[in-house]
Amino acid sequence: MRTIAVMNQKGGVGKTTSSVNVAAGLAVAGKKVLLVDLDPQGHGSLHLGVEAVGDIPTIYDVFTGHKPLSAVRHLVAENLWVAPSNVDLAAA
Ligand SMILES: Nc1ncnc2c1ncn2[C@@H]1O[C@H](COP(=O)(O)OP(=O)(O)OP(=O)(O)O)[C@@H](O)[C@H]1O
Ligand SMILES: [Mg+2]
Numbered sequence: 001m002r003t004i005a006v007m008n009q010k011g012g013v014g015k016t017t018s019s020v021n022v023a024a025g026l027a028v029a030g031k032k033v034l035l036v037d038l039d040p041q042g043h044g045s046l047h048l049g050v051e052a053v054g055d056i057p058t059i060y061d062v063f064t065g066h067k068p069l070s071a072v073r074h075l076v077a078e079n080l081w082v083a084p085s086n087v088d089l090a091a092a
Contacts, residue, residue: 015039020047027080034073037085045084048076052086060088 006019016039023035037044037059045052052058061067062083073081 016043016047019044023080024077027077030079032079034069034081034083036069036083038089040085040087040089042084042086045082045086048080048082050074050076050082050084052084056084058088059083059085060092063089063092
């Protein structure tokens with residue numbers, strides 16, 4: 001398994017766009033990909049069609065020890081899963 005982290009302190013420089021498209025490209029190339037959205041804005045999740053509202057478990061539940069990563073991931077396309085986030089993550 002390989003982990004690719006996309007991070008930059010500066011806003012609006014293409015972190016989300018890069019993350020989502022690298023994830024999608026790797027999935028199309030046959031890799032099994034889990035995009036872990038670690039931004040409380042949740043834009044990566046939204047981009048992949050998951051709006052983490054209501055009772056949908058998020059990466060917050062993983063960080064706080066309430067759920068395993070396997071319980072919060074969503075299959076959004078062939079070979080592509082997303083572990084979504086929302087503003088709750090800011091409290092973790
Ligand atoms: N390679 C690119 N070429 C042109 N525009 C781009 C490119 N990558 C991203 N953008 C545009 O730049 C803007 C910011 O991109 P994005 O939301 O991915 O940045 P971000 O770093 O995730 O921002 P934030 O700090 O708010 O999370 C968006 O309007 C996006 O469409
Ligand atoms: Mg972003």
